[in-house]
Amino acid sequence: MPADALGIAADIRARRVTAREVTARALERIRARDRSLNCFTAVLPESALRDAESVDASLAAGREPGPLAGVPFAVKNLFDVAGLTTLAGSKINAERPQATCDATVVARLRGAGAVLLGALNMDEYAFGFATENSHYGPTRNPHDPARVSGGSSGGSGAAVAAGLVPLALGSDTNGSIRVPAALCGIFGLKPTYGRLSRAGAALFGISFDHVGPLTTSVRDLATAYDVMQGPDAADPVCADRPTEACLPRLEEGIGDLRMAVADGHFASRGEPEVFAAVERVAKALGAVRRVTIPENDRARAAATIITASEGASLHMDDLKSRPLDFDPMTRDRFLAGALVPAALYVRAQRFRAWYRERVRETFREVDVLLAPTTPFPAPRIGQDTITVAGDHVPTRPTLGLYTQPLSFIGLPVISVPVAGAGPLPLGVQLVAAPWNEAALFRIAAVLERAGVAAAHIAG
Amino acid sequence: MSVTPELSPQPSDVARYVDEAAPLLGLRIPPECREGVTRNLAGLLAAGAFLGDFPVGDTETAPVFEP
Numbered sequence: 172m173p174a175d176a177l178g179i180a181a182d183i184r185a186r187r188v189t190a191r192e193v194t195a196r197a198l199e200r201i202r203a204r205d206r207s208l209n210c211f212t213a214v215l216p217e218s219a220l221r222d223a224e225s226v227d228a229s230l231a232a233g234r235e236p237g238p239l240a241g242v243p244f245a246v247k248n249l250f251d252v253a254g255l256t257t258l259a260g261s262k263i264n265a266e267r268p269q270a271t272c273d274a275t276v277v278a279r280l281r282g283a284g285a286v287l288l289g290a291l292n293m294d295e296y297a298f299g300f301a302t303e304n305s306h307y308g309p310t311r312n313p314h315d316p317a318r319v320s321g322g323s324s325g326g327s328g329a330a331v332a333a334g335l336v337p338l339a340l341g342s343d344t345n346g347s348i349r350v351p352a353a354l355c356g357i358f359g360l361k362p363t364y365g366r367l368s369r370a371g372a373a374l375f376g377i378s379f380d381h382v383g384p385l386t387t388s389v390r391d392l393a394t395a396y397d398v399m400q401g402p403d404a405a406d407p408v409c410a411d412r413p414t415e416a417c418l419p420r421l422e423e424g425i426g427d428l429r430m431a432v433a434d435g436h437f438a439s440r441g442e443p444e445v446f447a448a449v450e451r452v453a454k455a456l457g458a459v460r461r462v463t464i465p466e467n468d469r470a471r472a473a474a475t476i477i478t479a480s481e482g483a484s485l486h487m488d489d490l491k492s493r494p495l496d497f498d499p500m501t502r503d504r505f506l507a508g509a510l511v512p513a514a515l516y517v518r519a520q521r522f523r524a525w526y527r528e529r530v531r532e533t534f535r536e537v538d539v540l541l542a543p544t545t546p547f548p549a550p551r552i553g554q555d556t557i558t559v560a561g562d563h564v565p566t567r568p569t570l571g572l573y574t575q576p577l578s579f580i581g582l583p584v585i586s587v588p589v590a591g592a593g594p595l596p597l598g599v600q601l602v603a604a605p606w607n608e609a610a611l612f613r614i615a616a617v618l619e620r621a622g623v624a625a626a627h628i629a630g
Numbered sequence: 631m632s633v634t635p636e637l638s639p640q641p642s643d644v645a646r647y648v649d650e651a652a653p654l655l656g657l658r659i660p661p662e663c664r665e666g667v668t669r670n671l672a673g674l675l676a677a678g679a680f681l682g683d684f685p686v687g688d689t690e691t692a693p694v695f696e697p
Contacts, residue, residue: 466684468680469680469681469684472677472678472680472681473677473681475673475674475677476674476677476678476681479670479674490657491655491656491657491658494657494658494659494660494663495660502663502666503663503666503667503669503670504670506652506657506659506663506667506670507666507667507668507670507671507673507674508670508674509655509657510647510648510651510652510655510657510667510671511671511674511675511678512678515674515675515677515678515681517691518678518681518682519678519681520691521686521689521691522681522684522686523691524686524689524690524691525686525687525689528689
């Protein structure tokens with residue numbers, strides 16, 4: 172199994188390997204495997220090797236290269252990368268000029284020594300859970316190439332799960348980091364709404380858009396999250412809060428944390444192995460309490476209305492002038508979103524405030540909730556419907572059954588890959604009150620040390 | 631999302647709404663998209679109806695705007 176990001180950085184610092192050698196090997200892995208997986212829409216060998224040589228030069232000169240020195244990473248192609256056109260999964264945006272500077276979180280990772288290898292495939296404008304992109308092709312699941320990688324950050328999930336890079340960035344509006352993390356068998360963090368800067372990331376549903384990392388270990392997830400934190404004047408949504416480092420807290424244990432399993436909505440309409448995975452995590456943590464969050468179906472209804480309305484609004488000019496240039500997988504949904512009456516949008520926002528209050532009441536009694544990430548493992552590419560728990564349902568929207576209510580109110584969530592969950596990977600969501608990411612990291616670290624959570628790398 | 635069938639608007643009513651409202655917004659719905667747009671909008675309107683009968687009290691949701 173390839174080393175995780177911090178393992179690679181430690182080897183580079185100790186001069187057991189150079190950053191250039193690490194980068195060259197990663198580029199070779201991409202050349203060998205990405206033709207079949209289709210994770211990358213752009214690979215940057217020249218700038219990556221140049222950046223890696225710069226890390227090696229810093230080390231040789233005795234300068235501090237940063238905690239992610241020489242670590243290869245890649246980003247969903249909705250993040251601005253200087254010199255690249257930001258596609259956001261679309262054909263339309265391919266006509267736009269190149270970005271002139273990096274998105275804030277990309278710049279912060281590079282500032283920590285990480286080496287950017289390229290940009291990753293996604294659902295067009297992030298409107299999907301499967302990364303079945305008609306313009307750039309589907310991204311295949313490294314554990315079974317006939318199956319989807321999840322979405323919309325599917326290139327990110329698959330690139331990490333295939334061992335092409337140990338770290339990727341994604342974005343999550345209704346589940347788009349957590350779903351691919353679960354279906355590909357890796358760790359994914361959707362932080363609190365407003366925690367990480369969205370400046371330089373193409374937006375989709377402005378009320379719910381979050382950015383975050385996907386990795387193969389908890390310590391990598393914490394390190395990437397820590398270096399990306401902090402206020403950003405370029406993003407009005409980014410909170411004016413100081414960095415709350417989580418890497419130093421991974422050994423704290425969980426004795427003081429009150430944990431419970433979410434039941435009701437989060438314990439129904441999924442495959443039995445999904446709930447078995449939750450029970451395995453609960454048992455390892457000693458979480459016996461059950462709590463019920465009310466009205467999750469209405470939360471999904473409201474999130475769907477807000478997402479469709481805001482997404483359509485962002486693309487209204489192109490919907491008017493060139494609707495047939497949109498991906499057929501998103502086009503009709505965007506056009507429908509443009510026709511939603513404003514009163515429905517406001518009603519959905521009012522429900523959001525009501526639902527947030529109910530969930531706040533829950534978090535007065537518990538610190539962390541456990542819930543499945545998806546109701547079933549990765550479906551086949553092109554599979555429009557699926558039978559789950561006896562019901563015949565549309566495959567793609569149902570992947571967000573358990574993720575959508577949580578991003579609806581901006582809660583921080585880590586999806587952990589559950590070891591031995593079945594022939595295909597499955598994830599469990601650890602969910603906390605706003606701004607309490609540290610509790611999630613402490614629990615994820617305990618689960619990883621116990622062997623209950625472990626990334627599945629398809630080598 | 632499970633929306634009860636009685637909350638779903640009639641497909642013919644939604645199709646008529648699409649045909650009438652889209653041009654007013656400057657949208658030309660391509661013929662090959664009409665069925666899909668109608669189906670998706672019917673789902674969104676049903677979701678709205680599902681929210682409509684739910685009491686949220688006097689919840690305040692004004693956006694915070696700092697001049």
